[in-house]
Amino acid sequence: MTAPDYGRAFALWRDQAPQWREYTHHAFVEAVRQGDLPRPNFLHYLQQDYVFLMHFSRAWALAAVKADSLSEMRAASATVHALVHHEMPLHVEICAREGIDAAELEATVEAPANLAYTRYVLEAGYSGDFLDLMATLAPCVLGYGEIGARLAGSGGPYSDWIETYGGAGYQQLCHDVGALIDDALVHRLGAQWHSLPRAARLSDHFAMATRLEVGFWDMGLAGV
Numbered sequence: 001m002t003a004p005d006y007g008r009a010f011a012l013w014r015d016q017a018p019q020w021r022e023y024t025h026h027a028f029v030e031a032v033r034q035g036d037l038p039r040p041n042f043l044h045y046l047q048q049d050y051v052f053l054m055h056f057s058r059a060w061a062l063a064a065v066k067a068d069s070l071s072e073m074r075a076a077s078a079t080v081h082a083l084v085h086h087e088m089p090l091h092v093e094i095c096a097r098e099g100i101d102a103a104e105l106e107a108t109v110e111a112p113a114n115l116a117y118t119r120y121v122l123e124a125g126y127s128g129d130f131l132d133l134m135a136t137l138a139p140c141v142l143g144y145g146e147i148g149a150r151l152a153g154s155g156g157p158y159s160d161w162i163e164t165y166g167g168a169g170y171q172q173l174c175h176d177v178g179a180l181i182d183d184a185l186v187h188r189l190g191a192q193w194h195s196l197p198r199a200a201r202l203s204d205h206f207a208m209a210t211r212l213e214v215g216f217w218d219m220g221l222a223g224v
Helices: 008-016 020-024 027-034 039-066 070-097 102-106 112-127 130-151 159-166 168-189 197-222
Strands: none
Touching: 008 130, 008 168, 008 197, 020 130, 020 197, 027 039, 027 130, 027 159, 027 197, 039 070, 039 112, 039 130, 039 197, 070 102, 070 159, 070 168, 112 130, 112 197, 130 159, 130 168, 130 197, 159 168
8 A cells, every 4th residue: 555645754754764664564563464463462562562652652741842832732742642541541441351450551561672662762852852852753653553554444353453543533643743743844944854964863763763663563573
């Protein structure tokens, strides 16, 4: 399928990230699509992803701090709301059905691949600006959108997870985040931002976060 149109920056960064296809077509993703991923592996991933989303929500809250305008603050806070009130409750619900209660989920020990990814994103935000943070956040938000759009309608035992990311609500979030990034780039760097030296640094951030996404899937597939 054609990649979803989440904006100009996404299209450019996606094409410049060497491991983008490895991320969005990872063996873990394909096993979810086919429905043959072992349930323990999926639950291990889901518990780690719950921890990841805690840090990811903090990173989006940091984006509100780094924002230049009310519209950027609103977009960042809306994303935090979507993560905390929609995406994370899905994890709680699925785990509860499998006998993993909220207390056990909260007590999940963070895996090294999770630690590496989340701290990279947060450090980019702490030491950089709004654009650095957006470039590191984008692969997760928009990559899951692309995966969800491709897998939508697959059915199977993981259909609730698939439809969360392939559904209209999450797809709209991806379009909103893509527009937020495009507007932020033009606002700060001008319409020709892609020709500036700064563009390479932002593309590198996106590529590194994509590489860390691959590592996250590897962790889920290994089940450790």
